[in-house]
Amino acid sequence: MAQERSPRSDQKGPFLGPLSGFGVTFQTMFKKPNTEFYPEEKVPTAPGFHGRHQLNRYPDGLEKCIGCELCAWACPADAIYVEGADNTESERYSPGERYGRVYQINYLRCIGCGLCIEACPTRALTMTDDYEMVDDNRAGLIYEKDRLLAPLEPGMEEPPHPMQPGSTDRDYYLGTVPDNTGAEPAERPDNTGAEPAERPDNTGAEGGSHP
Ligand code: SF4
Ligand code: SF4
Numbered sequence: 001m002a003q004e005r006s007p008r009s010d011q012k013g014p015f016l017g018p019l020s021g022f023g024v025t026f027q028t029m030f031k032k033p034n035t036e037f038y039p040e041e042k043v044p045t046a047p048g049f050h051g052r053h054q055l056n057r058y059p060d061g062l063e064k065c066i067g068c069e070l071c072a073w074a075c076p077a078d079a080i081y082v083e084g085a086d087n088t089e090s091e092r093y094s095p096g097e098r099y100g101r102v103y104q105i106n107y108l109r110c111i112g113c114g115l116c117i118e119a120c121p122t123r124a125l126t127m128t129d130d131y132e133m134v135d136d137n138r139a140g141l142i143y144e145k146d147r148l149l150a151p152l153e154p155g156m157e158e159p160p161h162p163m164q165p166g167s168t169d170r171d172y173y174l175g176t177v178p179d180n181t182g183a184e185p186a187e188r189p190d191n192t193g194a195e196p197a198e199r200p201d202n203t204g205a206e207g208g209s210h211p
Contacts, residue, residue: 045129050112052130053105055148056123058172059179060164061156063093063149064124065100074119079109093159096169100124103148107133107141122173155179 036043045051056064067084085101093099117125135141152158156179163169167177 045131049129049131050114050127052107052128052133052143053116053148054126054128054150055100055103055145056126056150057152057156058095058177059155060177061152061161061179062095062159062163062172063099064122065103066094066096066122066124067098067100067103068121070119070121071116071125074115075110076113076115077109077111079106079111080104080116081106089162091160092162095163095167095172100145103145105143105148107143108138 058064067082069082069084072080072082081102081104082100083102084098087093087097087099112127114127117127133141133143163172164177171177
């Protein structure tokens with residue numbers, strides 16, 4: 001037969017039990033409060049925080065996403081939906097043959113694991129430190145390209161537009177293509193402020209910065 005557990009007061013006695021409880025309260029009274037005044041004061045996220053995703057661009061504004069769906073296949077929560085389409089010479093959104101025509105991430109499903117960004121072959125997909133993804137309806141938490149694409153920076157032009165004269169999709173991938181001002185390709189750090197990680201490509205050539 002199972003032995004009955006004795007009440008806590010029996011272990012420390014009828015007086016010491018309550019006193020040790022008040023002792024914890026007393027000690028806590030002199031500790032510095034750990035109150036965060038969010039949303040008035042925002043605390044910076046930890047380096048490498050997995051927040052909202054971002055679809056990155058090349059320095060001239062073309063999209064890095066090639067619509068390959070590898071991110072969607074890697075996602076354990078089935079949170080990503082991609083539909084690729086063909087670029088044409090008159091309507092080009094990314095270097096190479098294909099681009100992501102439809103790109104959706106369902107933040108009701110996403111668990112922030114980051115497997116999708118590991119799977120992306122062009123480093124089109126990264127994660128930012130934005131954690132303010134709230135809404136009062138389910139559809140509002142399905143983010144599409146209008147909310148995922150990186151904003152245009154100086155020297156970028158909104159696609160569709162042609163690739164830089166004389167360049168190939170490989171030049172874009174290797175990061176040797178300048179922006180539309182003709183300036184040298186700039187190193188773009190990720191949104192964590194951390195140093196970009198070097199990742200070699202499968203050709204053995206040195207990889208560019210992340211994203
Ligand atoms: S972070 Fe994880 S769960 Fe979220 S979309 Fe990427 S792979 Fe899916
Ligand atoms: S984000 Fe990357 S992995 Fe996903 S479809 Fe675009 S290129 Fe492929």
